[in-house]
Amino acid sequence: MTKEPLRSRVIEADFFQKVGYSTVWEDERIVEEGLASRPGETALSITSGGDFSLQFLVRDAAEVHSLDFNPRQNFLLEFKRAAVLRLGHGELWRLLGLAPESDRRRLYERVRPGLPDEALRYWDGQPAAVEAGVLRAGKQDRFFHRAGRVLTLLQGRAKVRRYFALTDPEEQRRYFAAAWNGPAWRLLCDALFSRTLLDFAFHKDHFRYAVEGHPGPRIRAQFDRILRDVPASTNFYLYWAFYGTYPGVENCPAWLRASNFDRLRARLGRLQVHTGELERFIFARPDASIDCFNFSNIFDWVTEEAFSRLMREVVRVARPGARLCYWTNIVNTKRELSKAGVSELHEDHDLARRVHAAARTPGYSSCTVARVDAKA
Numbered sequence: 001m002t003k004e005p006l007r008s009r010v011i012e013a014d015f016f017q018k019v020g021y022s023t024v025w026e027d028e029r030i031v032e033e034g035l036a037s038r039p040g041e042t043a044l045s046i047t048s049g050g051d052f053s054l055q056f057l058v059r060d061a062a063e064v065h066s067l068d069f070n071p072r073q074n075f076l077l078e079f080k081r082a083a084v085l086r087l088g089h090g091e092l093w094r095l096l097g098l099a100p101e102s103d104r105r106r107l108y109e110r111v112r113p114g115l116p117d118e119a120l121r122y123w124d125g126q127p128a129a130v131e132a133g134v135l136r137a138g139k140q141d142r143f144f145h146r147a148g149r150v151l152t153l154l155q156g157r158a159k160v161r162r163y164f165a166l167t168d169p170e171e172q173r174r175y176f177a178a179a180w181n182g183p184a185w186r187l188l189c190d191a192l193f194s195r196t197l198l199d200f201a202f203h204k205d206h207f208r209y210a211v212e213g214h215p216g217p218r219i220r221a222q223f224d225r226i227l228r229d230v231p232a233s234t235n236f237y238l239y240w241a242f243y244g245t246y247p248g249v250e251n252c253p254a255w256l257r258a259s260n261f262d263r264l265r266a267r268l269g270r271l272q273v274h275t276g277e278l279e280r281f282i283f284a285r286p287d288a289s290i291d292c293f294n295f296s297n298i299f300d301w302v303t304e305e306a307f308s309r310l311m312r313e314v315v316r317v318a319r320p321g322a323r324l325c326y327w328t329n330i331v332n333t334k335r336e337l338s339k340a341g342v343s344e345l346h347e348d349h350d351l352a353r354r355v356h357a358a359a360r361t362p363g364y365s366s367c368t369v370a371r372v373d374a375k376a
Contacts, residue, residue: 019072022138024051027359031055034325034355034369041291050077054255057267067274074273075119082114089261097133098245148242154184166232176228193219218330222362235360285317293324300332311340318372330365344373
């Protein structure tokens with residue numbers, strides 16, 4: 001059987017010729033609860049914004065393999081690693097753009113010696129991104145920030161500020177119904193969630209396997225659920241979209257928390273960064289070598305045949321009891337494990353539904369969590 005690269009066509013999309021994602025938009029509870037990563041394990045994680053690769057280290061993984069076919073995503077992860085190693089926690093936040101800083105170039109000069117050559121050349125050639133804070137470099141992140149700014153203009157700063165101050169669930173539901181879910185919100189949804197704008201903001205190849213029908217109503221329903229039912233005061237993902245920072249040094253992604261900073265710094269030597277297609281990486285791995293597989297939403301872009309082939313390889317490289325997870329973007333067709341023809345994969349439907357239902361981020365129609373049993 002010919003083993004073609006996993007994303008031989010989508011890799012050429014304009015979106016992937018730059019940093020697409022500065023942060024990870026899937027809810028990090030997938031690492032804590034879905035994968036339940038344990039100390040001493042080996043993890044394979046799609047790099048994307050790098051957050052989950054670093055979170056596995058916070059959870060004391062013995063080894064983390066972070067993989068992305070877009071080298072710029074790995075350059076971003078190397079930037080984050082070098083910054084953690086060479087700066088204090090407050091300086092890290094200022095360099096990344098999460099706190100005010102008048103001279104980020106000065107902080108970057110301290111980070112530069114810790115960057116691998118290719119990453120160094122890339123970031124030296126991106127002075128505007130460094131000065132703005134590299135967490136604003138991703139195209140997806142900029143799209144979210146623009147949406148947050150537009151909504152703030154439509155709703156008003158006081159209304160947005162009031163929303164994030166809510167702590168009582170019932171009060172939040174009433175506030176959403178009475179103050180938020182009005183003409184301005186509906187107007188923005190009509191514009192933001194149009195297929196034309198989604199294609200422009202990302203790339204049409206994101207939606208090569210899109211489900212039929214206009215995506216707007218499905219995405220709108222998810223945003224409504226998040227705004228209405230997910231506790232606003234602890235939804236640092238949504239806060240990031242509106243404000244370009246996080247509510248506090250403990251109300252933020254795990255890798256950025258002050259309480260995790262020292263242990264993350266001590267474990268960064270366990271991180272191995274790889275550039276290439278997932279299929280080629282998996283085929284080159286030895287048997288029984290990985291405990292956790294974080295696939296992000298990578299299967300949104302692959303055929304059913306490629307998905308089945310990959311799942312067979314996952315079983316080969318998995319240790320007994322290994323766990324895997326992946327998400328499906330709400331506009332795309334889910335790749336069903338039950339159709340992969342691999343009997344060693346056992347889905348945990350209840351766990352996946354709980355993780356998905358509690359997710360603080362919109363945009364995904366489902367989360368898949370499974371256990372990998374060894375071959376008989």
